Each structure stands twice: as C-alpha cells, then as structure tokens.
Amino acid sequence: MKSQVKRVPNARGEGERLRQEILGAATRILEETGREDALSLRGVAREVGISAPSVYRHFKNKADLVTTVLDVTYRALAVAMSEAGESAAAAGADPWERVRAIVTAYRRFAIDKPRRYRLMFSLEYEPDRPPTTGHPIGTMLQAWTDTTDAYLAEVAPSRRSEAQDLGVHLWTALHGQLVLWHTLPSAAAGNETILIELEESLLRRLLPAPEAPSTAE
Amino acid sequence: MKSQVKRVPNARGEGERLRQEILGAATRILEETGREDALSLRGVAREVGISAPSVYRHFKNKADLVTTVLDVTYRALAVAMSEAGESAAAAGADPWERVRAIVTAYRRFAIDKPRRYRLMFSLEYEPDRPPTTGHPIGTMLQAWTDTTDAYLAEVAPSRRSEAQDLGVHLWTALHGQLVLWHTLPSAAAGNETILIELEESLLRRLLPAPEAPSTAE
DNA sequence: CTCATCGGCTAACACTGTTAGTCTAACTTC
DNA sequence: GAAGTTAGACTAACAGTGTTAGCCGATGAG
Secondary structure (H helix, E strand, O other), X not given: OOOOOOOOOOOOOOHXXXXXXXXHHHHHHHHHHOOHHHOOHHHXXXXXXXXXXXXXXXXXXXXXXXXXXXXXXXXXXXXXXXXXXXXXXXXOOOHHHHHHHHHHHHHHHHHHOHHHHHHHOOOOOOOOOOOOXXXXXXXXXXXXXXXXXXXXXXXXXXHHHHHHHHHHHHHHHHHHHHHHHXXXXXXXXXXXXXXXXXXXXXXXXXXXXXXXXXXXX | OOOOOOXXXXXOOOHHXXXXXXXXXXXXXXXXXXXXHHOOHHHHHHHHOOOHHHHHHOOOOHHHHHHHHHHHHHHHHHHHHHHHHHXXXXXXXXXXXXXHHHHHHHHHHHHHOHHHHHHHOOOOOOXXXXXXXOOOHHHHHHHHHHHHHHHHHHHOHHHHHHHXXXXXXXXXXXXXXXXXXXXXXXOOOOOHHHHHXXXXXXXXXXXXXXXXXXXXX
C-alpha cells in the first residue's frame, strides 16, 4: 500500500516529464490550500508517486518550486489578457469594449484561481533569481499600460501621455477590488455582480470619453 | 547558557503580562521576516524566555497568535487614519487636505510596517473566529467610505450617494498602489515620491471638485 | 566493455506545531 | 491554620517538515 508500483523511472532524456508532473501537483495543492506552508514536498512527492528528495533533481528547493508555479501562473494571466484583447478586436469591438474584455479576462482569472492569484502578490521578491527578468509583476503592469495606451490612442490621442498613469491606476484599483472581494467574508464574496458593477463604475471615472463627442461613428 | 535565569513566573493575576510580551516578540519577528512560516513558536518562546508550550496558555495555537498580531495591526491602522483626519480638521484644513492627510497616514503605515501590511491582506479568512466581528478589513472599508462621505458632504452634496463607491475605489486603488510598490523590485521601491504623485493623480481623477466653482471661500 | 551520468532511492539531521502530563506557588475556603 | 484548587509555567514526546549525504540501477557514449 505504501509504494504501489515503484514507478519505473523515465528514460534518459525524459526527466522533464516528471518535472511537469511535480509542477502540476504543486499547482493543484497550492490552488486547493492557498498557503505556501500547506504545500509540502513530501505531499507532492506522494501525489506524483516519487520520494521527497527526488524533487530536488528538478527544483532547487521548495521556494523554487513555488516560484515556478507562480511564474507559470503569471504568464498564463498575461496570455489570457492579451488573447481577450485580440479576440475582442477581431470581433470588431470598439475601444471601450476591448478594455472591458481585458478587464473581464483579468477578473475571471482572479476568481477562477483565487488562491494562486492571491499568492502571486503575497510573496516577497526573491533576489537570487535572474535579475534580468525582474519580477513578473512588471509584465503585468506593462500589459495594463499597453491597454490604456491603445485606448487613448484611438479615443483621446491628446491625452496619450497619461497612458502610463492610467494603466497603473486601472491595474491597482482592479487588483485592490479583487483582494477586497476575496477577503471580505460574507457580503461581497460569492457575488460576482458586485465586482462587475464596481469595475464599470471605476472605468467610467478613470477612462476619458471619446474626444469627438458626437457623430464620429 | 540554555536557560539563563529560569524566569520567575508572573504573579497570580499577571498572566496578561507574558501575553503582551509574546505578542510583542511575535510582532517583531513577523515584521522582520514577513512570512508566517518564518515565525516559530519556539522562536518567540526563546526570545521571551519561556518554553514553547507555554505559549498555548495564552494563544489557542500559532494561527491564533498571528491573527491576534494582525488584529492589533488593523486597529492601529484605523486609529492612525482617524487621528490624522481629526488633527487635520483641528488645524483648519479644507476637505481636500483632510482626505490628503488620511491618505498620507495610510501610506506611512503601509511603508513603515511593510511586512505586516502585506500580511494583513494575504491571510485567508479564518471562519472559527467570533463571526459577529467579521473580518477587520470591513472596518478598513468603513473608514474609507466615511472619509469620502465627509468629503462629499462638504464639497459636492448632490453627489453624496456616490460616497460608498468612491470609498471603495479610493481604498482599493491605494492598496493596489502599495502592493505594486512593495512588490516591484528596483524602479519604484524605495522611492516614495512616486507613490505620492500617483496618489495625487488618483485623487484628482476620483474625487469631484467643489460644486460652487468660484469665490465660495 | 567500460564508465560516467541520469533518474531516482534510503537514511538521517535539525527543526517545526501540538498534546499530555507534571510541578510549584499562590489564592480560596473551611 | 490546613486543605484544596488553580494560574502559570515546565519536560517529554509524537508526527511531520525541508534539506543533505550517500547509494544504486539502468542507459547511453567512447
């Protein structure tokens, strides 16, 4: 019952396979528990069917494992955002609807993967990583300033210099809303429409309306 | 060297004293490390000069200890905010300056106690606490909606119905800014003026200007 | 055929949260 | 004042943790 099949080792070049399995199991556990210390190397090893020290063949240590999970999550979020923007554009959406689509994708991600989303922003920056890449939060910020810049370029070109500021405002406010929503126990939590209304109210206040006010089509 | 003085027990009714010492040590360690799992009961016990299980006389378990530290921190933040508002009012500040003072107090707190601030919003709600109190984040939100309500009452009474929304926007956006600032490694971090400018830019966009536009003194 | 190396394993260390049970000194009650 | 109770601590122990050291079988290169 303890070691069921004694797991035949992967072939010579196939070590990467186990790495992916470990990553998957760790992701699952982190998403279920939401706390870094609830993830134990022995636990993921048990789930994958290997022994705990074998994890060290593929990850430097536990922190490295967690960091990798979060890096993957960051990338997935960025992809979800850009895909939402592009498919909205392809469907002929106007600039406002395009921003709306990106915001919605962001919210969906944060709500569907709540534990990991929270974890993304609750970890200290680990300085012993390749400093060229920087913290993945930077790419997140970039995605938002790109969004506001594209919006301003089409809708209010004269105010395009505010794109950076607006991107920061948009992202930070949305993130704050989601944190609040995740944390608040009863009232808001579970009621997504509240979030949507808040978003709407925020966007109206933050994003400038089109400059040519009337029939510009 | 191990047990230096064998710490004479507190007198009969003085158990509270040790409780405070434990709380203080835990607060210190949490502020230094910033991670819940870096706080060990044996560690705080060592620092206070008692044995680890003695902590259980005063706290249900480790989570209870951490929660208590954060509750105290929440209260301190709320107090700092209201004090800033009141002392600004006492100094004859106008509504805008009053909001500004509260925002500044909030930022100061978040920057001076960065680890604890981050911890406040990264813990899951623990359901086995007295449910009457709710999550302390609720009081935080209340403080902000009070702030915006007071501002609107004086400056734009016709829009007072928006106070709730504006309070949420203000708080979530500020919180998001601070998270970003804490997380981003090089560029922003350590440069507080960036934060102040962001705040200013946000407040201008969010808070309505006085209704009587001209000479209303 | 040899041999290095990949992909794993076991054993062990130091540490953790938590429980059970014990001791001492002070306070309460008769 | 004697007896009992209890606040305020302690030691011992358990199960589980991250991590390191060292081993072992199979596979591929020379």
